[in-house]
Amino acid sequence: MKRIILILFIVGCVVATIGLVITRPQRVSAETLAGFTPDADRGKLVYAAMGCASCHMAPGSDDQTRLPGGKAFLTDFGTFYAPNISSDPEHGIGDWTDEQIATAVLRGTSPDNQHYFPVFPYGSYVRANPSDVVDLIAHLRTLEPDQTPSRAHDVGFPFNIRASLGGWKLLFTDPDWIVTQDLTEQEERGRLLVEAMGHCGECHTPRNIFGGMKTDEWLAGAAIPGKKGRTPDLRAPSLEWSAADIVAYLKTGLTPEYDSAGGEMVDVIANTSQLPDSDLSAIAAYLLLIGAS
Amino acid sequence: MRKSLIAGLAIAGVAVGAIAYADNHVSDAQKEAAVKARKAHMTLYAFNLGTLGAMAKEEMPYDAAAATAAADAIAALAQLPQSGYWLPGTDNQSMEKTRALPAIWADGSDVGTKAGDLVKAAMEMQTAAAMDLDSLKAAMGPLGASCGGCHKSFRQPDE
Numbered sequence: 001m002k003r004i005i006l007i008l009f010i011v012g013c014v015v016a017t018i019g020l021v022i023t024r025p026q027r028v029s030a031e032t033l034a035g036f037t038p039d040a041d042r043g044k045l046v047y048a049a050m051g052c053a054s055c056h057m058a059p060g061s062d063d064q065t066r067l068p069g070g071k072a073f074l075t076d077f078g079t080f081y082a083p084n085i086s087s088d089p090e091h092g093i094g095d096w097t098d099e100q101i102a103t104a105v106l107r108g109t110s111p112d113n114q115h116y117f118p119v120f121p122y123g124s125y126v127r128a129n130p131s132d133v134v135d136l137i138a139h140l141r142t143l144e145p146d147q148t149p150s151r152a153h154d155v156g157f158p159f160n161i162r163a164s165l166g167g168w169k170l171l172f173t174d175p176d177w178i179v180t181q182d183l184t185e186q187e188e189r190g191r192l193l194v195e196a197m198g199h200c201g202e203c204h205t206p207r208n209i210f211g212g213m214k215t216d217e218w219l220a221g222a223a224i225p226g227k228k229g230r231t232p233d234l235r236a237p238s239l240e241w242s243a244a245d246i247v248a249y250l251k252t253g254l255t256p257e258y259d260s261a262g263g264e265m266v267d268v269i270a271n272t273s274q275l276p277d278s279d280l281s282a283i284a285a286y287l288l289l290i291g292a293s
Numbered sequence: 294m295r296k297s298l299i300a301g302l303a304i305a306g307v308a309v310g311a312i313a314y315a316d317n318h319v320s321d322a323q324k325e326a327a328v329k330a331r332k333a334h335m336t337l338y339a340f341n342l343g344t345l346g347a348m349a350k351e352e353m354p355y356d357a358a359a360a361t362a363a364a365d366a367i368a369a370l371a372q373l374p375q376s377g378y379w380l381p382g383t384d385n386q387s388m389e390k391t392r393a394l395p396a397i398w399a400d401g402s403d404v405g406t407k408a409g410d411l412v413k414a415a416m417e418m419q420t421a422a423a424m425d426l427d428s429l430k431a432a433m434g435p436l437g438a439s440c441g442g443c444h445k446s447f448r449q450p451d452e
Contacts, residue, residue, distance in 0.1 A: 060446075229450030244350050252437030258339035258346055260440035263450040269441060273434050 023166025025109035028102040028130070036134040043139030046132045048274040049197040050105075050125070052140075054267040055082045058148070062270070067092070068148035073119050074226020077211060078155030080119040088145035101137050102130065108169065115165035117153065118211065123173040124199035132197070172212030179218075179289060190286025193279060194219075198272075203264065204231045219290050229263070235291030246284035247277065319380055321388075327378035328391045334370060334378070338440070341366045345422065349433045360422035360429055367436075368415040371408070385449050392449040407442040414439040 047053070053064035059071045068091075069082040086092035093101060100111040108115060108122030116122065158164065178195050194200045205213045206222040221233035233239065241249070245256045250272040253261035261269050272280065319327075344363035347353045382388075384395040397404050414436045421432035 224450060227450070229452060232451070244352075248346065248350050248433075252346075252349075252433045253441045254342060254346060254433070254437040258342040260437060260444050262441065262444035262448045264445075266438075266441035266445035269438065273438070 020163060020166070023163075023170050025113050025115050025166065026103075026107040026169075027109055027113075028099060028106050030099055032130050033098055033102055033134055036131045038138035039135045040138035040142050043135035043137070045275060046136040046197070047139050048271040049132075049193055049279070050128070050136065051198065051268060051271050052085070052136075054264070054271060056085050064270070065143050066146055067143060068146040069150055070148065075119065075211070076225065077117075077159040078153060079226075080117055080153045080155065081151040083150035084146060084148055085140070086146035087141055087143055088147055091147055091149050092145060093140070094145060098134070098137050101140070102133050105133055105136070106130070108165075108173075115162045115169065117155070117162075117165065118168065118172070121199040121202045123169075123213070124196055124202060126173055126175045127177065127192070127196035129192070129196075168210065168212070172210065174215075178215055179286070181289075183289075184285070186282050186285045187289060189279065190282035190284070193275075193283050194286050198268075198283070200234070204234050219287075224263070231265075234287055236288045237291050239287070243281065243284035243288060246287060247280040250275070250280045250283060319382065324380060324383050324388060325390075327380050327383050328388070328393075330378040331375065331393075334373070334375065337370055338367060341370075342436070345418065345429060345433065345436075348426065349430045355426040355429065357423055357425075361419065364415065364419040364422035368412070368419050371412045371415045392451075394447050394449055397447045404443065404447060407439070407447075410442050411439040 047064075053067065055071055055073075056067040056069050057063060057071070058066065058068050067084065067086045069084045071082045073080040073082070084091045084093075087094040089095040093104075096104075096111055103109050104111075104116065104120075105122065105125050106128060107126065108118070108120060110116060153160075177191060178201070179191055183191060201213055201215075201219060203224075204219045204221060205215070206217050206220060207213055219234040221231050221238075223230055241256055249255055249261070250269065252273070253266065253269040255261075272283075341363040344359060345367075348355045348360055379393075379397065381398050383391060384393050384398065385391050386395055396402060414432075418429075418432045418436050421428035
């Protein structure tokens, strides 16, 4: 009997170890970032497209150059607080290497090799271009340092076990595109902006009980965690907006009925309104493909 | 221009200041009439934005007179006294058929500042609408953003 327990224990340890190895935090290598020349001006547009400020500005602030964090995200798993990602070396990311920042953004892994919670949308950013992230990092380094300490997340057991997030990443993140059909160059640009950089699916796609995106209901609209209301269904047959309507909305926040964006989308419009028309048209071209088949 | 801007902001400030001091003892019928009135106010913004938006989207040709009329209407609407229908007790937790959040009336609410932003953006649109199509297009962004200024924290997202 003792023998059987011992064998089961050893088998258990081996399985757990294999599991932890398979789901260990992934990193971005120096080679991935090599060969790109950082362009901080371009990085400002990448910063807008990736919507960093929307979550990392102080609560209630509109100043996209200050990133002290502190905004609360109410979810079924607990309350998360956006951390300080200003250039402050102590409280922000000022002393991180480019590789460490790229690893955080593209793989959801911290400099001390922990998994980030998926409230940080690395599940979308994993599809982004390393060259864009190199530019983004150059822009982030130009922003003001801020000495506000990051606030600890308020997440209870078992969701606070970060090692388990490796399994979550394995199950619910995928570096492949959602839309895999043949696309024009413009539609491909739109796909990059929507599926990767803009991380639109994070709010506009329903989630399963584990918080993973239901990709078969891509952009179908979803409940807003911790609040009443829903994000709208963006699929072309439901939305019924023209390309010009989508472009005008992303620029001004005004719908075809001349109602305006509300809630979190107001901060998103503050980002998309900085993008060139060509990018907004690309987003529109991509969105018009969704659900249209 | 500067003088009218200050006047506009002052009116917006008084209008919103009055909200805070408005009498709390109003009947349900008055509250429902208030909600109806402010929805009508919003509809008038949308109607006039529709004229400017159609020109900005090039769905209809730019016409300085029509654009100016629409911009004037928005600026006038933004400066109307509205304390009569933004009554305390008419938020979405107190009654049906409104998406107005209690935050509008909460301590430290910056609804007055946001109302001032709309007046400012509307006045800039007045200048732009009279100028040319490119100016009108450029002024649409800030004007739309000023709508979002209130709708971000003061309006419940759709169910």
